[in-house]
Amino acid sequence: MAETFAGDGEMAGRCRALDWAATPLGPVDRWSHSLRTIVSTLLVSRHPMFLWWGPHLVQLYNDAYRPSLAEGGRHPRALGMRGREFWTDIWDIIGPQIEGVMDQGKATWHEDQLVPIVRNGRLEEVYWTYGYSPVRDDDGSIGGTLVVCQETTARVLADRMMVTLNRELVVERSRLADVFREAPGFAAVLRGPDYVFELANDAYCALVGRRDLIGKTLHEAVPEVAEQGFISILDAVVTTGQRYVGREAPVVLVRTPDSPAEERFVDFVYQPLVEVDGTRSGVVVHGSDVTEQVRARREVERLLAETERAVVERDSLVRQAQAARSEAEIANRAKDDFLALVSHELRSPLGSIANNAQMLAMEICGPVTEKQRLALQRIDRSQKHLLTLIQQLLDLKQIAVGHMAFNIGAVSPVEVLEDASAIVDWQFEKKLHVTFECSDDLRQLRVRADPDKLRQILVNLLTNAAKFTPAGGSVTIGCEADEDRVHITIRDSGIGIPLSYQESVFEPFIQVRDSRQPSITGTGLGLAISRDLARGMAGELTLESEIGVGSAFTVALPRTRPERPL
Numbered sequence: 001m002a003e004t005f006a007g008d009g010e011m012a013g014r015c016r017a018l019d020w021a022a023t024p025l026g027p028v029d030r031w032s033h034s035l036r037t038i039v040s041t042l043l044v045s046r047h048p049m050f051l052w053w054g055p056h057l058v059q060l061y062n063d064a065y066r067p068s069l070a071e072g073g074r075h076p077r078a079l080g081m082r083g084r085e086f087w088t089d090i091w092d093i094i095g096p097q098i099e100g101v102m103d104q105g106k107a108t109w110h111e112d113q114l115v116p117i118v119r120n121g122r123l124e125e126v127y128w129t130y131g132y133s134p135v136r137d138d139d140g141s142i143g144g145t146l147v148v149c150q151e152t153t154a155r156v157l158a159d160r161m162m163v164t165l166n167r168e169l170v171v172e173r174s175r176l177a178d179v180f181r182e183a184p185g186f187a188a189v190l191r192g193p194d195y196v197f198e199l200a201n202d203a204y205c206a207l208v209g210r211r212d213l214i215g216k217t218l219h220e221a222v223p224e225v226a227e228q229g230f231i232s233i234l235d236a237v238v239t240t241g242q243r244y245v246g247r248e249a250p251v252v253l254v255r256t257p258d259s260p261a262e263e264r265f266v267d268f269v270y271q272p273l274v275e276v277d278g279t280r281s282g283v284v285v286h287g288s289d290v291t292e293q294v295r296a297r298r299e300v301e302r303l304l305a306e307t308e309r310a311v312v313e314r315d316s317l318v319r320q321a322q323a324a325r326s327e328a329e330i331a332n333r334a335k336d337d338f339l340a341l342v343s344h345e346l347r348s349p350l351g352s353i354a355n356n357a358q359m360l361a362m363e364i365c366g367p368v369t370e371k372q373r374l375a376l377q378r379i380d381r382s383q384k385h386l387l388t389l390i391q392q393l394l395d396l397k398q399i400a401v402g403h404m405a406f407n408i409g410a411v412s413p414v415e416v417l418e419d420a421s422a423i424v425d426w427q428f429e430k431k432l433h434v435t436f437e438c439s440d441d442l443r444q445l446r447v448r449a450d451p452d453k454l455r456q457i458l459v460n461l462l463t464n465a466a467k468f469t470p471a472g473g474s475v476t477i478g479c480e481a482d483e484d485r486v487h488i489t490i491r492d493s494g495i496g497i498p499l500s501y502q503e504s505v506f507e508p509f510i511q512v513r514d515s516r517q518p519s520i521t522g523t524g525l526g527l528a529i530s531r532d533l534a535r536g537m538a539g540e541l542t543l544e545s546e547i548g549v550g551s552a553f554t555v556a557l558p559r560t561r562p563e564r565p566l
């Protein structure tokens with residue numbers, strides 16, 4: 001008994017304590033040698049073991065088996081009980097297996113079966129590989145059935161984990177492949193000394209304009225790239241293990257068959273492909289096509305350079321213009337000085353010419369022939385013309401430099417008109433029909449003007465009307481007022497002014513040449529001075545004219561009112 005139940009395990013103790021005589025096995029000293037041997041082996045084994053013995057299948061088990069009896073009072077009740085009475089709940093299943101062993105010596109084998117047991121204070125899923133084996137008695141007959149178990153939970157879980165991991169790996173791989181394929185940047189894996197394409201994503205294929213890259217060497221698949229020095233860079237990356245970064249690198253590619261090679265610009269990285277053992281087996285290429293950015297930036301740079309050139313050019317033109325302006329100013333000053341000098345120097349001899357011609361005409365110096373009188377009249381006309389020219393030039397200069405003094409007051413435009421008409425009356429003589437269309441109530445009107453300047457303007461306009469209206473024509477002098485202004489209009493039925501001249505006649509020295517009236521004299525300064533004078537009095541001088549119909553010049557001047565004192 002002592003050897004059969006040797007050991008300090010719980011079950012050895014319980015076996016020692018159990019009254020085996022009360023069981024179908026009878027007292028231990030009557031047990032067969034085989035039974036004692038198998039029980040003593042079972043009790044010291046670390047493998048979970050369970051034994052049914054004898055025709056009543058009396059039960060014995062060791063410490064290692066104990067947890068698989070779970071909770072619920074099966075342990076230690078199971079020890080020494082008859083199998084059929086103990087496993088009532090599962091006898092249908094295990095009964096035939098045990099009987100198969102007992103009757104026919106047929107062993108069973110169950111691999112990685114899930115048998116949950118209570119362990120570490122909770123119900124754990126535990127996997128077992130176990131077998132039912134016959135145990136021979138001393139006489140060679142089958143005396144019992146031994147169950148030997150081996151826990152395989154760790155391996156089963158590891159296997160299961162492996163399966164899960166593999167499945168996840170497959171999913172991850174395909175996800176990675178999708179990302180790789182659809183990545184906006186280009187990417188390829190080149191393996192081996194000849195750089196065989198193992199992977200190339202859509203962007204890479206689009207960049208090089210080819211799809212059938214996989215399995216080909218770089219040289220076969222994209223020969224133009226291979227010939228542009230990229231292979232030696234790849235070699236250096238594999239040899240040194242140092243990655244290579246290219247920025248805006250130009251690469252010439254034949255992107256569609258039969259089309260000419262095209263220059264593209266790429267940002268790219270060559271990264272060594274390092275194996276688990278540390279060897280470098282190829283290169284991972286990735287990057288992006290930056291052609292459009294590079295071209296756009298170059299265009300911006302070109303435009304900037306052009307703008308800079310334009311700015312430099314503009315500055316030089318401004319400088320030239322400034323130089324020209326200051327030259328013109330110097331010339332202008334010289335001209336003004338000259339004009340002042342000439343007009344001053346000419347006026348007194350002209351006065352003396354006029355006086356002497358008058359004296360001769362008055363026959364103070366003796367009788368004058370008819371021919372001489374005509375000559376004296378020509379001298380007088382020329383002298384007057386010259387005097388007018390000098391006076392107008394001086395006026396123009398004074399207006400231009402802002403030295404013209406305006407003696408502004410409340411002036412009756414009708415009165416000034418009458419004055420002016422009286423002055424030029426002789427020019428109309430009997431050849432023109434002159435109408436004065438100013439109603440009497442307009443006599444009350446006043447304009448803000450310098451009366452002498454207004455008269456000068458009107459004399460000039462009336463003189464022109466007389467000069468440019470053929471005999472038999474008409475001149476109408478009108479005066480109208482609106483809220484703010486008085487409009488004095490000199491309208492003639494003369495030759496008219498071509499549309500293309502209607503603005504330029506207000507510029508100095510512009511005269512419309514008319515071959516039908518070659519004898520008409522003038523300086524071309526009258527209208528320029530008149531408009532400047534009108535504007536100097538806050539007024540305006542405008543023209544409406546039609547060839548062959550006539551011209552109408554209107555002087556507009558601001559009204560004065562009692563409520564608007566000057």
Ligand code: ADP
Pocket residue numbers: 460464465468469492494495496497505510511512513521522523524525526527528551
């Ligand atoms: P001038 O009469 O001394 O030539 P103006 O400056 O007064 O100078 O006039 C400029 C030009 O405008 C004239 O030479 C003439 O050709 C044209 N002109 C002026 N008034 C009239 C008009 N009433 N009818 C036709 N042409 C005119």
